[in-house]
Amino acid sequence: MAEDLVLDTAIRDWVLIPLSVVMVLIGVLRYFVSKLMRSYQTPDPKIVKEGQVILRARNLKSAANFIPPKSFRARRIYLCNEENGLLHVPKGQAQNAQAQMFSDPNMAMDMMKKNLSMIIPQTLTFAWVNFFFSGFVAAKIPFPLTQRFRSMLQNGIDLSTVDVSYVSSRSWYFLNLFGLRGLFSLILGEENAMDDTQRMMQMGGFGMDPTRSLGAEKDNLDIIQHDWVLSKFEQRAEATLRKLVKQ
């Protein structure tokens, strides 16, 4: 390190600590707000039915080896045949369903709500941080980094002479945004596990497509090799009993 900067302790007391505390509090607040805003919408019968079919197909896939081969084959044919199998989607219908999803106002509304609860507090905090704390060197990372991280860590100060490990207040905000997930999952429980980064990814995907997952389940079922495990259970039962009798 070339030279150590001398930072005022007031920065610590009035920038670093308040910023972090506020980040935590906002995270907690957002959790409760999104909990309140969560709406229950009555689902479409067709979607419910498809969901149930998928569930059943998944059960069949994961526990296939527990039922006799004949029963398994019957079920597979029932679900996968090309004429009227439940998982079989006629070709024309596939696009139709997606178009319908886009036009469904309820869906879009729900999506909006979800995103709003994420975007609004985020922009507000960011604006707040920008307004109050722009241009501070607020923190220092205790390990050396290469020059490439300069734009990431010193967002908001344009000095190329400062050591890279110093962090501007705005970048400290970003670090908090991504690093506090662990703390949130501790204090808010598992439900919060879906963090911002994941949500952003989801936005790109715009929900899931039920017809596609129907097809995927069908493919999965088609390639399953049925191997009845029950005969092995006889040996296992023998072993269990032998142990029991010996006691």
Place this chain on the structure above:
Amino acid sequence: MTGLGFVVGVLGVLFLSHAAYSTIQYKNLLKITEDEFSGPPMNVVLELVLGFMFCMHAALSVPGKFQSIHPDSEENRVVSLPANMEFMIFNHRGRAIISEMDMKLKL
């Protein structure tokens, strides 16, 4: 058990914060005497070790107990199915028994 663990965890966190506070004090002292910081004082290290041990205890006891994953283990062994409550029917022999419980909901 969980309650105790939680208290221990809070105590551990308090220890850690106090250790941080005393280190800051110590560094201020060093600034005045113009000494170099070579390491935190002994009592801080002690406090840290103690705090860590407390937190360790809390981290291991608060989240709950491990549950056996074998379906045939003594605690997991299924002994009965739940009554299928959603299909329960009221037209049973209980109808013939005159209820002797004269219970009432006070409004």
Place this chain on the structure above:
Amino acid sequence: MVSKSEEEQLNRLESQVENGGGGAWEYLCLIRKLKIRRSDNVLKYGLTILNDPKKRSSIGNDEWTLYEQVAIAALDCHSYDVAKDCIKVLRKKFPESKRIARLEAMLLEAKGLWEEADKAYSSLLEDNPLDQATHKRRVAMAKAEGDILKAVEWLNKYLEIFMADHEAWRELAEIYVSLQMYKQAAFCYEELILSQPTVPLYHLSYADVLYTLGGLENLQTAKKYYASTIDLTGGKNTRALYGTCLCASAIAQLTKGGRNREDKENQDLHSLAVTALEKDYKKRAPSKLPLLTSTLRSLKLSS
């Protein structure tokens, strides 16, 4: 599923509550969680909580859940007044709720007013055709009326949409068994095994049904499923042990003399089952041991 440890916990709490040791709310919560039918106890201890304003306020928002639980228990005990009062309280709190409309219909059903109840359920289903609980009530009502075939029909229609609902599959399986339609029951049990492959009691029931169906192939399969039950319960299920013996004896009768290879391999299983049975009887009911030996001798399994 009620596991051994949960059962023990329940019994402990029950005796504690019965002896006035408190913990009534925990007891009721556990009953709700395990879905156990102890309506008399729920009614008795639920009312002690609900009639005591201090206790009632201490459970906070769960108060309403408790009202619902007590109302259903009261219906089961045919204490209509209590049920009616509970529903009234709930109605005051949630004037629009569908769930309470269902409770009201259940009250009609419990009183035996089938037509009114049916009308109420139908109107509920018109509003929300995806209301699973109401669908189920309608099936149960058909069963209570004694119209089993109608119940089967409703249930089949229900399962066409909600085909991943294992509780409904179980109900259907039990109805089929009661109607002696074992092939259909076997299908239902297969479905149950698929959805919860580690629950031994489904394996056991499936094996029972297959054994009842008879025929060499079914018997061999039944024996396998008895074996899996033994494994999944750690050999503590007496019925499965008996089942293994019965299957072995039946198979031996069918294949007299000409034993195939597979049988020879698993020959040990039933002799082990016999030993385990004998050991269990010796430990838990020594006076019944002669009974066991004579039964086993009649199966020509005991040496």
Place this chain on the structure above:
Amino acid sequence: MAGGDAFEKKFNEVSNDIPIFNAENIQNNMKIIYYSRTFLSIVGGVIAGILGFTGFAGFVLYFLVMAVTSVGLIAKAKFSVQSYFDSWNRVILDGFLGGLMSFVLFWTFAYDIVHIF
């Protein structure tokens, strides 16, 4: 007891073939591990910050803390990991790096508060 050994081996083979576990309980156990690890990585970060570790030393401390956590978790499982988890990796490795982000954040935080001003 050659026969017994062969039998034992056969049994093990069979039981490895069909993994039947109570999925719910595995989930529960994994969640417990996740909580323990997250909490201890935060605590570890704070400790590293107070001690004024920089650079490599801090990461060493992190791995030390995680290793100690693993040992603690194994002790919590009464040293019979097989009856609570389907593989050893679940206790020893899973989530080993998951807490790193939390660790770094709290390390930086504590280090900054105590040392740089």
